[in-house]
Amino acid sequence: MHDTLHQPLSTGATPSLSPALLWMLLGGFILLTLATLGVRTLVPPDEGRYAEIGREMFASGDWITTRLNGIKYFEKPPLQAWMNALTFTLFGPGEWQARLWTGLCGIIGVLMTAWAGRLVFSPRVGLYAGLVLASSLFWLAAGQINSLDMSLSGMMATCLAAMLIAQRDAATAGQRRAWMLLAWAAMALAMLAKGLVGVVLPGAVLVLYGAAARDWRVWTRLHMGKGLLLFCAIAAPWFILVAQRNPEQPWFFFVHEHFDRFLSPGHQREAPWYFFIVLLLPGLLPWLGWLPHALAAGARRRPGRFQPRLLLLIWFAFILVFFSMSSSKLPGYIVPVFPALAMLTALCLDDAGRRPHMAAAALLAVIGALLVAAAPVALATGRGGVAPELLRSYQPWLIAAGCILLGGGGLAWFYAARVRRDPAVLTMAVAGFLATHLVVAGFEGYGKERAGTALLPAIRAELTPSTRLYAVGRYEQSLTFYLGRPAILVEYVDEFGFGLQQEPHHALSGLDEFVAQWQRGGAAGLPGLAIASPAMYELLRQRGVPMRLVARDRRRVVISNQLTKGLP
Incomplete structure (x- = not known):
């Protein structure tokens, strides 16, 4: 024993799996x-x-x-x-x-x-x-x-x-x-x-x-x-x-972005x-x-x-x-x-x-079982700024991934115990591949909320070729791509610091300049749309800035300087 x-588990340098199966695995x-x-x-x-x-x-x-x-x-x-x-x-x-x-x-x-x-x-x-x-x-x-x-x-x-x-x-x-x-x-x-x-x-x-x-x-x-x-x-x-x-x-690329960082x-x-x-x-x-x-x-x-x-x-x-x-x-x-x-x-x-093959397969099965048991408890309430409903929507994906790891680990253990190494290794690989895809795909609920794509229909309904788009207090990395147009930065620098030193005209000098430009555009019928942080929206509201709420979520607020929808 x-x-x-x-x-x-087997001898020889050539795997026992058929070439046809290997090509199918690669294609899949x-x-x-x-x-x-x-x-x-x-x-x-x-x-x-x-x-x-x-x-x-x-x-x-x-x-x-x-x-x-x-x-x-x-x-x-x-x-x-x-x-x-x-x-x-x-x-x-x-x-x-x-x-x-x-x-x-x-x-x-x-x-x-x-x-x-x-x-x-x-x-x-x-x-x-x-x-x-x-x-x-x-x-x-x-x-x-x-x-x-x-x-x-x-x-x-x-x-x-x-x-x-x-x-x-x-x-x-x-x-x-x-x-x-x-x-x-x-x-x-x-x-x-x-x-x-x-x-x-x-x-x-x-x-x-x-x-x-x-x-x-x-x-x-x-x-x-x-x-x-x-x-x-x-x-x-x-x-x-x-x-x-x-x-x-x-200088910026080689010195700042490499050695300084x-x-x-x-x-x-x-x-x-x-x-x-x-x-x-x-x-x-x-x-x-x-x-x-x-x-x-x-x-x-x-x-x-x-x-x-x-x-x-x-x-x-x-x-x-x-x-x-x-x-x-x-x-x-x-x-x-x-x-x-x-x-x-x-x-x-x-x-x-x-023995090592059986131990590794058993560990994978245990990890899968722990994931199935822990996911509902760990994701039961909101944490880290993530809404509870988003975490709960992620539970089925993690549980499904855990079930695949549990089943894959158990089947791999079965193959290893019967001295069938190639099927044991293949089973663990397929289990890991499918489980990871489920974990990544299940992230979509959080990803959509993080990107703010639910606001896109409302924003696109307001945008015209002449609309000025502002990013006030925050810059939307994904919404900018989905909208297909850049935004004028207001009270936001972050990663744009070096670029704005070279091209300061891509941002407004501060909130006062934005408010003045916003109000002039509204009075002249020149449409403006701003995507602001909730804190910046409250500040603008307290200052009495004329604006119409277009849409909002937990992370951002969209406002227009056209107080009645449908104005040019």
Whole structure:
């Protein structure tokens, strides 16, 4: 019995699943990933912001100077905006169009991770790596969100996979050159996605790997000359052109947005040093039970010059530590670690005996049961500014996800107990994939309330081509995209601070100027519409500013300077 518990569940490097089933799984993964991109509202701030930057680029035809609400916006490079503007050009503005690039990046990351696992380790490890990454909660969810995290992570996953394939001991000279050039191209795109981290992180990992493995010859196998030329050919043109047109951009982007943000608090993104370690626990579901084994696997040295397991471990550990040291922390920062974790987990799934598989499946079933039991209690009352009815509407989705995890964990345990590893792994992957989609889709109730889309019919009924639209005390990241027009800022700066220094005419000097302009327009029959915070609305009401209430919700109030509806 002892030997049975510890022996591998099956032998051989090739999975027992039929090729037809594998192709069906791949097709289902891609189709469902793409089909669900448009089922939810674009949630502010990030989804609305990056959709609007792409929409303004698409509308203006200026693909060099990135703008938000018509104002210069240089916090991030343009890759996401380019891709969104391209999809808007091809398919028109919309929700799935705004998420198409991030969805494709998630798919590319899974395919590259699976291919690297196949070529560097074995076909079974490649299959498992793809299954793990495609079903990991953080990776899957990030691919459904229009933000920069998956844009960066997809390119970094491509870089990591290409580097592993190029550096493997069995690679020919031609293969090494081709795959390293792909790695350099992916680094360039990663830099265009989110800045210097796209270069700094892979470079630092290579330095640490060379020291840990005593493999300094790896630097002679990078094709650095050709690689640097390719990198510069891809990444440099935009930085040169945008600096020529906007001389203020280089300092703001490279100094303020990189070094100041990393080193200085005050960006309202502070969190304790262990923030990302805690986030790994839900982020790796349904594979949480394999995390200790995966990290241990990375530390085991194998025969050969190149040590891919060690490189994967350093990739994971360095990126985790790097962002943990930053003064600015957001959950999406650690998405790039998951391809490395997926390959390390796949190695454990391939090597482990029956007992670890049964334990991991049992843990997944327990987590599912806890989710089913805890969701009604945890979401029974409003908290964190979220209305109780919104939290209650989320309960069925979480309960359904918990049931899938419970059932998937139980079925995977059944397969593992009968020494059927491939079905056990596949069952856990499918359970994680479906449960994550339910968790993300169920967010729609909160997303709509956060974005304020229920107000769109009332706003559109008031808007005319001559209507002046104001943002008073708040800026609506998503409503601006849905309305397809920027707003004049009043008593709001936040992320527009640097852009308004360059172009102050995009905002009014203060509330007094707004009130004067508002009243002049109303008296002259020039329509004006304002989206204000509730506090600002009360202040305007106390000042006796003439206005008509158009619509409101818990977060915003819409007012018109035309006191009778239907005036020109």
